[in-house]
Amino acid sequence: MSKPAVKRNMLSRIIPAIGSLKERGLSGWLVILGAAIVTSIILMTLLAPWISPFDPTTKGINVGAPLTPPNSKFPFGTNDLGQDMLSRVISGGGIMLQVAFLSVAICLAIGVPLGLFSSYIDGMFDRSICLIMDSIYAFPGLILAIAIAAMLGRGVVNMALSIAVVYVPSYFRVVRSQVLSIKEMPYVEAARSIGAKSRTILFKYILPNVVPSIVVVATVNFADAILTAAGLTFVGLGVEVDVPDWGWDLTNGRRLLPSGAWWVITFPGIFIILLALGFTLMGEGLSEILNPKVGE
């Protein structure tokens, strides 16, 4: 067929998706709102080098007097080193976004296949992996993340790794419970009786049905990763201090709050909440759409 038909196919795929979201009512709006928040923050971070009024790194020290309250020149005020908070807020989301995306990627790469294979194969292997996953799951997440990050050292990759370790069990569990229920379904039995290979069954039949639950877990993972990254930075395991980072501004701002400099912690704090909120809204909306609780 000619090109125009191809184009129409793509468009009709994207727009109907949004259209169908709108049809879903509130849940759809939640997803759209959440996605909008997240996308705008990502855009802001990507465009940061061009849109920040001042340099947010150590080169931007003392562009203003330390700890000036928000005014016309510095809408978000300055911090204790005289750096412009607006620039730091614009550029500071990068670290958290990187950590969040990286940890989700790692979890998807490890948790999903593990869950699939383990529950499909069953037996001793499954039982032992389950036990390990349950032990990790039961352990308080932040402390485990701190322990692992302390061992590995500072930096984006290590933060993402420690968060991933904490979150893999969630993916594992969700995938496993889905697989277990789907495994016994008639059409899977039918496929097996035809002689389909396990791999085919796994990927062609089971995986597509597991995807919705994974998506929901992933959004929660994103939100939690952001908050855990803030927690890791609080105990000193974040990135190096000369990299603009909301988590560091939060920790530093907390130190300055009693002396009345409320703007250092508030603005990065608001953006962290917004980012986590964005992902959570997407998760809430998608969860309702994909697993409707109430017959409408």
Added chain:
Amino acid sequence: MRGTRAISKIAIVGIVIVIIVVAAVVGYFLMQPAKKESVLIMGTTDTVESCLDPARAYDYFGWEIIQALGSGLVEYRPGATGAAEDIVPALATSWSVSQDGLVWTFNLRQGVKFDDGTEFNATHVKYTFDRGIGIADPEGPFVGIGYGDIIENVTVVSKYVVKFYLKIPFSAFLSLLACQASYIVDPKYAPLNQVVEYKAGDARGSHPMGLGPYKLTKWTRTAGRDEEMVLEANPNYWNATGGYPKTQKIIIKFYADSASLALAIDAGEIDIAFRQLSAADINNLKTKTHLKVWQGTGAFIQYLVLQEKRPPFNNPIIRQAVAAAINRTAIVNTVFLGQVQKLYSIIPVGMFGHTDVFLTLGDPNYTLTRQLLAPLGYNETNKLTFKLWYETSGHYPQSPQLAQMLKASLEASGVISVELEGVEWTQYRQERIRETMDAYILGWYPDYIDPDDYIYPFLHSSGGSWLHHNYANPKMDQLIEWARGNTTASVREQLYEQIQELMAEDCPIIPIYQGSAWAVTKSNVKGVYLDITQSWRHWLVYKE
């Protein structure tokens, strides 16, 4: 009907809650214990680093408590500036030194009792120093200051007379005896070969002191971290007749960070906040009418150490170039909001021997930096690159900010590129010993008030071995040994000038700033003396 039972269950829960609340409120207002008058509550973010035994304790807070619990032969009077006249009798009433400076004789105070009634005498002095030198704890002051290299032996001449035979005519010896490492221990609580550690539930058994203004009646460490300490007046204190201690009971509360401490003093939960409040907090609390901010003389310094084992800092020209690129004004004004002073000498301002040698290298002088580095091939496209390390545990005030300012200052030269690396304190010490760090920031409080304490542990090849920066200059060693062995003030002053000029040439360490001690108290608290000894004297403080 079953329905009503459900409602009455809620009603029961509600009634129970109301009863609890009423009981609590009634209890709170009616059963309040009478608030005793002579109690002070002190808040701090410090913690005892290892123990309260002078044979090992070498941390600021450990020494602060040891000073409350024990006494030395001599002490610095409140408001001391470091002059010889500032050393006054404590457990010794008078003393004399031989012509060659090698034999010191002390006459001890009579009638001073330990808490079990034993009278203090010369044997206790000998026991203390023999024990400290004998234990030779590698992490302790006896090894760090080198007591064993200074004292030959301690002799009991008679019940109240003791003689110290020295190996070298150490001119700062009297000052050394005033520091907390030299405080007299109670043999009953201090085994000869063992360091006394924290014992849960047994505050008295957790320290070997006994002749000081206070007794330790409570010390709780929950899970390895100090929670609370209670000091109560010692009736046997040798200066009790002078009316000391002025406050009968002091409770010390420990806070996790400066933010919690600032909130606590602002909310009126503690009477005194001492160490560590950030510069912004100090400025803010100065504006509060219900609080008073005390500033003391500073003898705390911070400095940059450069590793000479390997490039780039094995070359003194590069070290000088780095020294010339440090903008102390920006550090003092931005990081510390003007509360500290610029330091151009390893000996602090106010102490004899201080000379602003590093000023010759500029403050900053980027032209000099570029001039020095150009012949070595460093320029805008090929920058001098190295890692600057700092600690993240709050051991020093505002380390991350200081590190960032240093980076900004060095990079403003245009020919230097700095990578920051922050690690927490325990690891920081390990990296120092393993000599992995190229450039690192450290700090120093005086042990004894003498320039020797700022020279020997830094510039002498064996005295400075703890720094692990591999600096050794035989000429420097010789000058230092002459200076510490000489007793004439003018000669020493000249020697210290020579030493520091040599230091500016070699640039092994670059002094950055000198800080003050700060305390914030309620406005009715009096008797706070923050002098050059950097010691907090608990027994002088009281509330009106």
Added chain:
Amino acid sequence: MTLRVYIISRILLTIPMILILLTMVFVIIRVLPGDPVLLHFEKTEHPEAIEEMRQKLGLDKPIWAQYFDYLFGLLRGDLGKSMHDFSPIAEQIFSAFPATLELAIYSTIIAVSIGIFLGVEASKSYNKPKDHTIRIFGIVTYAIPIFFLGMLLQIIFAVNLRWLPVGGRTYPTMEPKGLKMSLSQLPEGFTIHLLLSCMAGLMISILCFAALKLKGKKITRKILGILISIFFIIWILWAWVGWYFISKGELHIATGLYTIDSLLEGNLYKFAEAIRYLILPSLTLGLVLSGVFIRLTRSNMLETIRLDFVTAAKARGLKETTVIYGYALKNAFLPILTMMGLQFAALLGGAILTETTFSWPGLGRYIVDRINFRDYTAIQGAIVFFGILVSIVSLVTDLLYAYLDPRIRL
């Protein structure tokens, strides 16, 4: 399977689970890169000190010997010695644990109360503004960094209003001591004590016997057997515990939970102070955690409300509150119970951020401190302690669940 079989098998299952956990922890800590003693110790120039540390910690023995020491030590309650100051880790953990327990209890109570109440309200007005507001509230409170929220509350209530304290567990020197009774007046002698405890056991079993007879229950052989075992258990326990206190000369019951200990001591002022200091930390933690419960309650209630029996109850004319709280909530409660167990167990590991903000001396701060000090033996001890604790909590939760949910017993 019947309830009894389920309970017994569940309890028995806990033992191998704990054993596996202990072994895993042991292996992981040993597998970590670097010699723990060398990594920890500062001065490498003193090999004798390093050897000494190894000996003190028992790290110089072969691996299998260490493993058995480890296991048998645990039976005795010995979790090893800290690398920091060689004090027993069990002692350190038990001094920090009551603070964490107290905070966990009250935070969970607040989180669950707020969560259930708001969740029910939201489900009642599905898709209306009230529902949306409550949902957003739940999401936002979860997303606020806890040390930010905590500090805000501190500034408002402690510094500006001066109603509540900034941090700590109670006013210095006001720690409740619990119940202390001097036992010096009791008759001496072990035989007399044995007789007394025997009499106590007899009395209690006879009371139970009489109560059962009064209720009209038949005394079968099985019940007789239970009564006799009650007698023996009480006799032995009373004798053992009682003798322990008598030999000490005083009876000292202290839980470590300040709210309970102050009541045991009978001092209402200390009770009030303990509560005053608890309000901000548990409120902060409870608020942040309530979001989870709001969401869970809401979704479960939405399902349950649509079910037939609820419509039937409403049709019968019962009040709305009765229907919601008496019927619907009871049925929606089980998943909430599981979540409570999970959250409570997680809180027992220590809420490090809250503890730092409010200077609360709990396990969270302890563990993070140990991690910073690279105190590997203490980290291992803490993980073991926590693992056993979580196993017990999940055991209790599962048992409660089985008791409440008849479906399990099928």
